[in-house]
Amino acid sequence: MRGVNRPLRWEIEDQMKLHGYNLNQVAELAGINAGNLSRALNGVARSITIGQLDALAQLFGKAPGWLYELYTEECISEEKWSRRRLIPYLVRCAEFGRHDCIEPVFSKLLDNPKNVSIIFAAAEQLFQKERLREAEHFYQVVIDGTKDSFSEMLAVSHYRLFLIAQGTDAEKNWRAVIRFEPFRKRLPEHLQLAALLKLTKACFALQKWDEVEKFADELAELSMALCRTREKIESERHLVCYYGAGLLFKGAALEKRGLYDQSKKYVRGYANLEWPEPLNEEAQKEVEMLKIWGKANLYTLEVLTGNKDIIDQYADYIENINRPTDILAGLITILKSANTYGFSVDHVLSRFSDAIHSFHSFDDDLILSDRHIRFRYHKAMYEFRHGRIKTGLDETLHCLSLAHKMNRNEDYVRCTALFEQYKAYASEQQIESFLQYPVRAV
Incomplete structure (x- = not known):
């Protein structure tokens, strides 16, 4: 047999003999094209995928991750990496805990800074699959291996680590804010909006009012600026939602500082929110909710100034809203x-x-x-x-x-x-x- 993937083929052929299967039977039972499997086993083409290898492992009764230590032969030839094969391979290694396979690949990849993008792509797939602990390690490798401090990939990696770190541990949350903050403006614009909102919320929970005001101002300014450009932004939520959230958190931070008159200006801003362009149904619902919160928060400011005569009216209002959070x-x-x-x-x-x-x-x-x-x-x-x-x-x-x-x-x-x-x-x-x-x- 020829080719760098000889050991992998030998293992597969040994299992075929052990189970008494011919090539066509294996192909049918594993759901693999018989021609592709034949070419892979004969070394004609490097055509076996990680998904096919997993199917073979299941057919032969092997544990998940079977032969992964040999699979790099399918991804590399004369120092040329197959991105198409390597990304799903790294993702599957992470999912099955095959760290013994991941680290040697990382070591080889990082010999060339351009290959960091392969690790980043695998990290993104793990993040989307909510394999956050595994993704965290990949993002950190990207950060350590990226030399360009203005790289968008670097900024996104810091953002993902910030998101992964968020929980109810206040000290950990604050460290995550400090670490991510310098990279927030290097994100693509659609991610900047979501990131600013999450930074604002994190700092609000931490009672860091200076930071809340700063990020809330940036959120409102950026969302309005993007609206005025008339360019379509693929953001997680409508721009009006981010704008309203910026006003809401700005008003809330001022309230926490006892600056009630200044706070009222922002509360009235989102309670009577006007937007330069037509709103879709989802955005209109958000605007209506901001009106409800605005009315409640105007009550809040009155109560905080000592107006006890409206306490019962305020209680009626929050009871009618019937939301435990409110x-x-x-x-x-x-x-x-x-x-x-x-x-x-x-x-x-x-x-x-x-x-x-x-x-x-x-x-x-x-x-x-x-x-x-x-x-x-x-x-x-x-x-x-x-x-x-x-x-x-x-x-x-x-x-x-x-x-x-x-x-x-x-x-x-x-x-x-x-x-x-x-x-x-x-x-x-x-x-x-x-x-x-x-x-x-x-």
């Missing part, structure tokens, strides 16, 4: 105002007791987990200020557990200090629960 946001506002201006909202808390019990379901979402921890802290403060110490301590412990789980150091230290303030009134069980959490420095 109820959570509304109750944070109500509690914050009650704590600031010293009035009772017991009747509101009672009204939404069922919804409050369901808030734990938000703890795996970046934005909602941030809201949940803020709700528990404000509720703990509210209970303490109304003399319900035991309930306040319970809420503090709940808040502390969330801060611990989410690795939010500032919230963790703040909850610890709050518990210590009322520790003398704690039950043995509450103290026991508190002591299970380690001491952290500010």
Whole structure:
């Protein structure tokens, strides 16, 4: 037998003999064209694909990844790489955990910087298949192997790593933001929009208000600029959605800073959003939702300035919306105002007791987990200020557990200090629960 793929052919032919199959039987049972299989086994053409090799493995009762260590012979000849074969090969190696095959290929590929694009293409396929842990390694290899700091491929790899890193670990999320931020403007425009929105959301959850304002401004400006160019942009969502989100987060960041009058300007902007061109049905729905949020947030700003006369009206509004996420946001506002201006909202808390019990379901979402921890802290403060110490301590412990789980150091230290303030009134069980959490420095 001739050719560099001789060992692979030998293994296949040995299995054919062992199972008593002729070539036509193997071709039929494995779903492979008999002519292609014949040419591959005779070394006439390098025609076997990784999919065909997987089919043969299944036919012969072999484990997934069978003969992968020999398959590079199908991808390389005299230092020339077959991109068409190598990309699916690397993807399948990653899916089956054949790291022993991946690393030698990477080592050879990286001898020529142009070959980094092969690793990137495989990473993209893994990402689309949601094989994120495997894709993460591939993207890091691309980053390490790319010398051009302005490469679009490099920027996209950083963006993908940022997305993969997002979770409820606050410290990890912040590191991911810092790492990706310098590359955001090097992305293609359709990805820039999605990236800016995700950066804004991540920083909002982290309470990094400077960054929220910066990315929100960029998001609104870029979406409007792209609209004015009249060029068709294949973005994930309609441009008006990104524009409205930019205004929404800008207003929210100003609200968090206590700049309520400035915030109202942006809230009115997305509550009465006008767009230079006709909107499709999906975009129109987004605009209608922004109007709903705008009305709710104008209520929010009124409540935060101490207007307790509209509390019940506000409660009616969020109840009518009937979205647990909006109820959570509304109750944070109500509690914050009650704590600031010293009035009772017991009747509101009672009204939404069922919804409050369901808030734990938000703890795996970046934005909602941030809201949940803020709700528990404000509720703990509210209970303490109304003399319900035991309930306040319970809420503090709940808040502390969330801060611990989410690795939010500032919230963790703040909850610890709050518990210590009322520790003398704690039950043995509450103290026991508190002591299970380690001491952290500010």
